Amino acid sequence: MLRCALIGNPNCGKTALFNQLTGSRQKVANYAGVTVERKEGQLRLPDGRHAVLLDLPGAYSLTPASLDEAIARDVCRGFYPGEPIPDLLVCVVSATNLRLHLRFALEVRQLGRPMVIALNQMDAAEKRGIEIDVAALSRELGVPVIPTVAVKSGGGDKLLERIAQAVPVAVDAAPFDDDGLHAEARRLMDVAVRMPERISRLDQRLDGWLLNPALGLAILAVVMFAMFQAVYAWAEPLKDGIDAGMKWLGAQAGTYMADGPLRSLVVDGIIAGTGSVLVFLPQILILFFFILSLEESGYLPRAAFLLDRLMHRAGLSGRSFIPLLSSFACAVPGIMATRSIQDPRDRLATILVAPLMTCSARLPVYTLLIGAFIPHRTVGGMFNLQGLVLFALYAAGILSALLVAWVMKRWRRDSGDHMLLLELPSYRVPTLRDLAIGLWERAVIFLKRVGGIILAMTILLWFLLNFPGAPAGATGPAIDYSFAGRIGHMLAAVFAPLGFNWQISIALIPGLAAREVMVSSLATVYAVAAQNDEASLHALAPLITQEWSLATALSLLVWYIYAPQCISTLATIRRETHSWKQTALAAGYLFAMAYAASFVTYQVAKALGAG
Numbered sequence: 001m002l003r004c005a006l007i008g009n010p011n012c013g014k015t016a017l018f019n020q021l022t023g024s025r026q027k028v029a030n031y032a033g034v035t036v037e038r039k040e041g042q043l044r045l046p047d048g049r050h051a052v053l054l055d056l057p058g059a060y061s062l063t064p065a066s067l068d069e070a071i072a073r074d075v076c077r078g079f080y081p082g083e084p085i086p087d088l089l090v091c092v093v094s095a096t097n098l099r100l101h102l103r104f105a106l107e108v109r110q111l112g113r114p115m116v117i118a119l120n121q122m123d124a125a126e127k128r129g130i131e132i133d134v135a136a137l138s139r140e141l142g143v144p145v146i147p148t149v150a151v152k153s154g155g156g157d158k159l160l161e162r163i164a165q166a167v168p169v170a171v172d173a174a175p176f177d178d179d180g181l182h183a184e185a186r187r188l189m190d191v192a193v194r195m196p197e198r199i200s201r202l203d204q205r206l207d208g209w210l211l212n213p214a215l216g217l218a219i220l221a222v223v224m225f226a227m228f229q230a231v232y233a234w235a236e237p238l239k240d241g242i243d244a245g246m247k248w249l250g251a252q253a254g255t256y257m258a259d260g261p262l263r264s265l266v267v268d269g270i271i272a273g274t275g276s277v278l279v280f281l282p283q284i285l286i287l288f289f290f291i292l293s294l295e296e297s298g299y300l301p302r303a304a305f306l307l308d309r310l311m312h313r314a315g316l317s318g319r320s321f322i323p324l325l326s327s328f329a330c331a332v333p334g335i336m337a338t339r340s341i342q343d344p345r346d347r348l349a350t351i352l353v354a355p356l357m358t359c360s361a362r363l364p365v366y367t368l369l370i371g372a373f374i375p376h377r378t379v380g381g382m383f384n385l386q387g388l389v390l391f392a393l394y395a396a397g398i399l400s401a402l403l404v405a406w407v408m409k410r411w412r413r414d415s416g417d418h419m420l421l422l423e424l425p426s427y428r429v430p431t432l433r434d435l436a437i438g439l440w441e442r443a444v445i446f447l448k449r450v451g452g453i454i455l456a457m458t459i460l461l462w463f464l465l466n467f468p469g470a471p472a473g474a475t476g477p478a479i480d481y482s483f484a485g486r487i488g489h490m491l492a493a494v495f496a497p498l499g500f501n502w503q504i505s506i507a508l509i510p511g512l513a514a515r516e517v518m519v520s521s522l523a524t525v526y527a528v529a530a531q532n533d534e535a536s537l538h539a540l541a542p543l544i545t546q547e548w549s550l551a552t553a554l555s556l557l558v559w560y561i562y563a564p565q566c567i568s569t570l571a572t573i574r575r576e577t578h579s580w581k582q583t584a585l586a587a588g589y590l591f592a593m594a595y596a597a598s599f600v601t602y603q604v605a606k607a608l609g610a611g
Contacts, residue, residue, distance in 0.1 A: 003051070003054070004086060007091055008059075008093060012120055016434050017120060021159070023041075028441060032083075036068055056071070061107065076113060077111060087114065088163065090115070091105045095119050098132070098185075098188075100185075116162055119134065130193065137191075151428070203427055216302075216306045229391070230290070253267055291328065293435065298428055301424055323350055331354050331569045334354045335576055349405050351586075353402075356561070358394045369553050465483075487506055489502045495508075499552035501547070501552075507525060526543050551602050552602065558598050559594050561597065570583055
């Protein structure tokens with residue numbers, strides 16, 4: 001079967017073209033031995049044959065400055081273990097930024113592999129008045145050049161037709177040094193491209209507003225604030241529907257099963273535990289919708305540029321912005337995204353503070369506690385109070401990350417300047433197709449976690465809560481005699497200064513596997529403790545409202561701003577830094593900050609009468 005590989009600079013529309021050509025016929029995994037994402041899809045060619053399409057990591061050069069670029073180069077050369085050499089390279093270049101992208105296409109051509117150039121974003125180039133002589137460009141390069149519009153239906157059909165033809169002959173190109181590549185790219189521009197005097201008035205006008213040092217920061221703050229308000233305002237109807245469905249499922253399972261351990265496992269463990277996490281899927285997808293939309297629109301690199309001065313004062317750089325923003329979804333890809341930061345000290349600082357970004361796994365915990373203890377009312381006639389509290393929690397994580405980075409900068413006495421060079425892509429309207437595919441991928445990942453890690457931890461916790469049973473003549477609740485009960489009561493002594501009871505203490509342990517397990521663990525603990533009281537099985541929020549004080553709830557909210565990260569995050573830090581010392585440092589300082597902040601929060605709230 002024909003194997004093709006897409007390669008190109010970031011922001012060339014490569015991933016959009018991959019989605020256009022493969023649709024839902026995609027597989028996402030990691031490259032062997034590393035944590036870099038690997039995307040592979042199936043192509044259906046016009047003659048009915050099928051082909052494999054690989055979406056290589058974005059690269060600015062084949063002289064690698066990052067692991068992503070090294071993988072892209074090695075796969076193209078056939079040097080990467082376990083990856084067959086592609087039969088055809090499809091180099092994607094943006095028609096709106098040809099001077100930069102042609103330089104990379106020339107570098108790919110020097111590999112001597114069969115290749116085709118996909119001249120993408122042709123619609124945007126035409127709107128901006130850029131005239132490209134495609135035939136002349138193809139003649140000068142010596143390779144086929146195919147215009148594409150990845151964001152429109154059928155925009156890749158001509159490329160499919162070209163792939164279906166005989167594989168092009170390998171190019172025998174004279175090698176260029178770096179200056180020579182730039183000179184040749186300028187020559188090709190002179191021969192085949194006519195640029196208008198003003199490339200894009202719309203881009204310039206938008207940049208005048210969005211990159212303004214004062215107004216741009218205010219707009220960014222409004223965008224982030226609106227995102228967190230929407231997480232609550234839009235998700236409620238969907239959450240209610242999922243919650244009602246899980247309650248019905250639990251009731252049906254309880255009706256058709258006889259009392260006993262199996263019924264308790266299914267109703268109290270599996271349904272009560274996983275259902276309590278599944279209900280938060282709409283909020284997680286809404287958060288991803290905003291992040292993907294900002295990325296597709298071309299706004300994120302501008303936000304990075306805008307924040308560079310502020311982040312530099314804190315010991316980071318503007319390049320840290322995108323990895324840290326990715327950490328709002330999950331710290332693991334955020335930490336992996338730091339490979340684009342060339343300065344090793346900036347990269348290490350970004351890795352160590354990335355866990356302070358409020359990942360989506362924390363959202364179920366925040367939502368549970370805010371919904372149970374913060375009144376649902378409007379502030380100032382337009383703002384949701386619960387949304388304001390959620391925004392404050394996210395803001396606290398961001399400010400804490402900047403503070404920690406500043407301390408690290410002072411500690412390592414780093415006063416050097418690190419220049420930020422970023423490509424600012426043209427603004428574009430995100431396509432519903434790409435957003436839908438991105439949201440589907442995130443939903444599948446979340447559901448796999450619910451069906452994998454969370455389900456496994458829920459079943460394990462149910463076992464620890466039910467065995468061994470109470471001895472003969474016992475007067476206390478049976479759960480106090482279980483393995484989990486004993487562990488929880490021991491831990492409660494450690495966390496008592498924070499206001500945590502034994503149920504919270506025992507639920508913290510499974511949360512190390514995945515943050516959202518905290519919610520399912522609490523649901524399982526209280527369901528088992530209720531001894532199958534049907535009124536309590538699916539009513540976690542009312543239960544904790546009755547048993548916890550407001551001070552305890554606030555303390556737990558603050559704990560999760562800083563709490564030591566899940567095992568997968570710590571493992572990723574170890575892989576990326578190759579240092580157990582840095583991994584221990586991350587876990588240690590996060591635990592210390594979480595304990596100290598929760599202690600202060602609980603004691604102050606209690607003194608103010610919230611205990």
